Amino acid sequence: MAMGPDFTHELALQAEGFLRIAGVDEVGRGPLAGPVMACAVVLDPERIPEGLNDSKALSAKKREALAEEILAVAEVSVAEASVEEIDSLNILRASHLAMVRAIQGLSRLPDMALIDGNLLPRDLPCAGRPLIKGDALSLSISAASIVAKTRRDKLMMDLAQQFPAYGWERNAGYPSKAHRQALLDFGVTPHHRRSFKPVHNILYQANSVSD
Numbered sequence: 001m002a003m004g005p006d007f008t009h010e011l012a013l014q015a016e017g018f019l020r021i022a023g024v025d026e027v028g029r030g031p032l033a034g035p036v037m038a039c040a041v042v043l044d045p046e047r048i049p050e051g052l053n054d055s056k057a058l059s060a061k062k063r064e065a066l067a068e069e070i071l072a073v074a075e076v077s078v079a080e081a082s083v084e085e086i087d088s089l090n091i092l093r094a095s096h097l098a099m100v101r102a103i104q105g106l107s108r109l110p111d112m113a114l115i116d117g118n119l120l121p122r123d124l125p126c127a128g129r130p131l132i133k134g135d136a137l138s139l140s141i142s143a144a145s146i147v148a149k150t151r152r153d154k155l156m157m158d159l160a161q162q163f164p165a166y167g168w169e170r171n172a173g174y175p176s177k178a179h180r181q182a183l184l185d186f187g188v189t190p191h192h193r194r195s196f197k198p199v200h201n202i203l204y205q206a207n208s209v210s211d
Helices: 008-015 060-073 083-089 091-104 138-164 176-187 199-210
Strands: 021-027 036-042 075-081 111-116 127-131
Touching: 008 021, 008 111, 008 138, 021 091, 021 138, 036 091, 036 138, 060 138, 075 083, 075 091, 075 138, 083 091, 091 111, 111 138, 176 199
Parallel strands: 021 111, 111 127
Antiparallel strands: 021 036, 036 075
């Protein structure tokens, strides 16, 4: 049976003298539509919710229940980078920008940011350590992944009310077959990432036809 995330990485950092540690994760690199969302979480070691795990390993119902618990017992900051920022910077830089904003949104900066992935964002406002597959290893990062995922899914459900043809309440903007077909049938919305190839190709074809 696979082991879930634990507090080992946080305890090792505290032993090095980094007392206030934030787990940081982002969600939404792959979708064709919507912002990329990041979350920074500072857990209270005495009040860690049971059942934290990589958000992708949890059901939507379990994620939502855990997100409520996390918000009740931990310090949480959520931030995003817009579609326009994704298109102008590229998705990696935009996701890092969202992470930096999430860290800056905490009541005070952490001594250390434990960042999911293999790269540290530039302009990090505090010390940082990258942790590959961190959302499956670190409780702080898994908490951040859960809050970021639930927050972004809610946003995409709200946007789906305005643009019902694309199924965002089901696919969260990811390139499902139905979403790609809706792009062909109904065109590109203001919430679509124009730098992403499937969207770019449709815009290019539309421009070629109109020229």
